[in-house]
Amino acid sequence: MIGLVVVSHSRQLAAGVAELAGQMAPSVTIAPVGGDGAGGLGTDFVAVVEAVANADSGAGVVVLFDLGSARMVAEMAAEEAGVTVLVADAPLVEGAVAAAVRAQGGASLEEVAAAASAALAPEDVPAPAGEEVVRASLVLADGAGLHARPAALVVRAVDPLDALVVVRFGTAEADAKSVLALMGLGVPGGAEVRVEASGPDAAAAVRAIEDLVARGFDE
Numbered sequence: 037m038i039g040l041v042v043v044s045h046s047r048q049l050a051a052g053v054a055e056l057a058g059q060m061a062p063s064v065t066i067a068p069v070g071g072d073g074a075g076g077l078g079t080d081f082v083a084v085v086e087a088v089a090n091a092d093s094g095a096g097v098v099v100l101f102d103l104g105s106a107r108m109v110a111e112m113a114a115e116e117a118g119v120t121v122l123v124a125d126a127p128l129v130e131g132a133v134a135a136a137v138r139a140q141g142g143a144s145l146e147e148v149a150a151a152a153s154a155a156l157a158p159e160d161v162p163a164p165a166g167e168e169v170v171r172a173s174l175v176l177a178d179g180a181g182l183h184a185r186p187a188a189l190v191v192r193a194v195d196p197l198d199a200l201v202v203v204r205f206g207t208a209e210a211d212a213k214s215v216l217a218l219m220g221l222g223v224p225g226g227a228e229v230r231v232e233a234s235g236p237d238a239a240a241a242v243r244a245i246e247d248l249v250a251r252g253f254d255e
Contacts, residue, residue, distance in 0.1 A: 038139040038148045039065040039091030042132055043084055043101040043110050047071035053100075053132050060188030060215065061136035067091040079106050084113040088121055096120035096145035098135055100152060102128045120145060126152035130216055137188050137215045141195035155216055161209050164200050164234035170242045172231045177252040179225040186253035187218035193244040197237035201245075204230040212245070 040057070044050035050070030058066050067087040072078030084099075091097045099110045099121060107123065114121035122145055124131060131152035138151040164170075180186060182203075194201050194212050201212035205227065210217035212231070223229055233241045248254075 037064060037093055037142065038095050038135075038145055039067070039093060039097045040132065040135055040139065040148075041084065041087045041091050041097055041099045041110075042066065042068045042070075042128070043079065043087075043099060043106045044068070044070040044128065045077045045079060045103055045106060049102065049128075053129055056129065056184075057132040057136035060133060060184060061140035064136050064139045065091045065093065066132070066136060079109040081109050081112060084109055085117050088113055088117040088119060092117075092119040096122070098139075098145065098149045098152060099123045100126055100128055100131050100135065122146070122149040124149045124152035127156050130155035133184070133188075134214070134216055137191050138195070140188075141192055143195070161202055161211050161217075162200060164202055164232045164238070166234045168234070168238070170233045170238040172242050172246055173228060174231060174246060174249045175228045176223065176225055176249055180249075180252045180255055181225040181227070182218050182221055182223040182229075184215070184219060186248070186255070187215045189248055189253055190218055190245055191215045193248060194241045197235075197241045197244070199233045199235035199237040199241040201231065201233040201238075201241045203245075204232070212241070 047070035050068035054068035073080035135152035
């Protein structure tokens with residue numbers, strides 16, 4: 037599984053981003069590195085190199101950063117780490133969340149880095165099409181809206197499946213394999229959503245979302 041390293045000028049910021057992303061991807065190693073190593077703001081090259089080595093399970097590591105000099109340190113560390121590393125030019129919080137969820141689903145190094153980099157890019161949501169589109173209307177339990185953790189559960193359920201899945205709420209729609217897009221729908225508890233899927237695993241994808249909704253996303 038791909039590992040992640042979060043590099044920030046602030047130790048607290050790095051730890052907070054890693055904690056948030058880790059809540060949605062419990063099996064992914066996310067190593068925070070923040071501060072100058074002496075308790076102040078800054079970056080620590082040696083600490084970043086160590087974090088990259090610790091985050092690698094053999095599949096590679098994606099490194100995210102906050103400000104310009106952190107990028108420089110991240111890129112230098114990538115060259116010295118001795119493991120396969122991609123440095124993602126991405127928004128730190130959103131990028132870490134998107135990357136962690138894709139990594140949890142078993143995505144490749146390139147796919148995880150791309151998810152981070154595309155975190156705030158406008159998304160085109162292609163409509164499911166073909167001879168058979170599987171549809172379902174689902175009412176979320178009170179209190180179980182599509183906030184961060186439920187959205188991550190949906191992505192983790194459908195990401196490995198060979199299906200194009202769209203969740204619709206009112207006039208808005210989102211790719212069910214994008215945690216940020218799902219969160220962006222702003223679906224509150226008790227609301228109704230519509231799910232449409234096509235492809236070889238369409239029925240399985242819809243069943244997976246139906247099961248999550250029926251369980252109240254285990255909340």
